[in-house]
Amino acid sequence: MNIHIIGGGAVGLFFAAQWCEKHAVTLWTRTEQQAEMISRGGIRVLENHMENIYPVNSKKIESLYVEGDLVVVAVKQYHMKEVLPLLQNAAAQSVLFLQNGMSHLDFLEQVPHPHLYAASVEHGLAKIDGRTIQVNGRNKTNIGSLRSGTAGIIDQLQTGSFRFDWNENSYHMLIEKMAANAIINPLTALLKVKNGEIAENARFRAIAKDLSREFASVFSYKTAEDTFQSVLSICTKTADNESSMLKDMKAGNLTEIDAIVGVLLKTAEKNHRSVPAFQLLYNMIKGKENTPEFMSK
Ligand SMILES: NC(=O)C1=CN([C@@H]2O[C@H](COP(=O)(O)OP(=O)(O)OC[C@H]3O[C@@H](n4cnc5c(N)ncnc54)[C@H](OP(=O)(O)O)[C@@H]3O)[C@@H](O)[C@H]2O)C=CC1
Ligand SMILES: CC(C)(CO)C(=O)C(=O)O
Structure with missing residues (x-):
């Protein structure tokens, strides 16, 4: 899949690193400096006293006139308003929201894409610097549909190191x-x-x-x-x-x-x-x- 991730925070860096071996991933950051750091050095994942580097393409987000299979929104709830116009420009079949809480559901009517998904992420992740995260616990990630989504997405996103579980009731x-x-x-x-x-x-x-x-x-x-x-x-x-x-x-x-x-x-x-x-x-x-x-x- 062609995956575009918005937000180079703890969660965006983590999922970019997990998916880059199987998919074409682009991580869209707020600053040029962070995008350069990632593109040049890769994403550094620290876990259990080990370090792994994952090569990921990263760009500063100015507009999001991209074509892709999936856009993943990995920003905080209080960034959603700012990200919405960018998201509206992205030509993708599906959008996946990774936020905690529920207020992002208020924006759904303004998101035009045919398939919308929500996830609840149960990992413990900390951003150390622009390209480095510390994984403080892997758990599962739950996904459900918000608009015309199908369980098939799970097979595509599955990684070897943690589970994605499909949930019939996204609200619950x-x-x-x-x-x-x-x-x-x-x-x-x-x-x-x-x-x-x-x-x-x-x-x-x-x-x-x-x-x-x-x-x-x-x-x-x-x-x-x-x-x-x-x-x-x-x-x-x-x-x-x-x-x-x-x-x-x-x-x-x-x-x-x-x-x-x-x-x-x-x-x-x-x-x-x-x-x-x-x-x-x-x-x-x-x-x-x-x-x-x-x-x-
Ligand atoms: N961290 C965790 O362990 C977990 C987090 N979550 C949830 O996941 C979501 C993301 O959290 P987390 O990654 O920790 O948050 P972070 O604060 O680490 O990351 C958010 C990122 O979004 C970027 N951003 C903000 N606005 C824009 C924009 N307009 N365009 C591009 N990038 C933008 C920020 O950029 P900049 O740095 O330049 O400001 C920042 O890098 C939250 O809802 C959180 O509750 C869920 C489970 C676990
Ligand atoms: C899973 C948990 C509680 C991990 O700290 C989290 O979602 C958060 O910190 O926002």
Whole structure:
């Protein structure tokens, strides 16, 4: 396949490296400097004290008048508005969104491509520099259709080093991942701990359990206990990872809190559910976003 990936962050670099041996991959970055770095030196993947280099073609994104089989959107939720006009110009059969949270679904009507897919990524990935990532845990990646997608895409994207699983219900798939992100991300960002500590520390685990109960009172297709167990499992499998929200907070960036906990709060309000613990987490993260005293780098 001819694959174009938008966004040279942790996730974009990771998938570009995984697919480049089997597909023609182009990674579109925001800066010329990063594109040159990748094209010249390849993508460096650090994992279990080993280093692997993957040759990938990379270009600065100015316009996206490209033809391809698949465009993969690997930017943060708060970049989506900026990326949308570029995406609209790309001539491709399919688009795959890799975002955590759910607010990217609001843009779907403006995306003209015939086949749309969403994925929920369960790996723990950290960007070290413009061409280097650290893999802090491989898990599976779930994919489902948002518009006329078919399970056949799984066979094409499959890699030797982790699984892609097909999900018949993309909405449930995204909600399941959102449970993990709504609980793990703000807790780790506020407590400044790695994911594993939420499962290991009895008091933090108890908070995660209470939050699982609140989450299941809003999105009730899964029990509170199942939600809690799935959160613990992701914490354990990505124990050494700093969540993306913790990384954003440390870097003084915006966070994806609106696309994750914000969506939960709006749904709770619509359905007359009380979620005081999530409201508290939301206010704490919003209050801290972009404030220099939170930065610990
Ligand atoms: N990291 C992780 O472990 C996981 C992340 N996710 C989700 O995946 C998504 C991506 O996350 P992640 O890769 O960590 O985020 P990063 O912040 O590492 O990467 C986002 C990238 O998008 C680039 N970008 C922003 N705007 C544009 C634009 N207009 N054109 C081209 N590139 C652009 C940024 O460029 P620049 O650097 O120049 O600003 C940056 O490199 C998020 O929704 C996240 O929640 C899901 C599971 C795990
Ligand atoms: C899977 C997890 C929790 C890994 O840290 C993640 O999605 C994130 O950090 O946003």
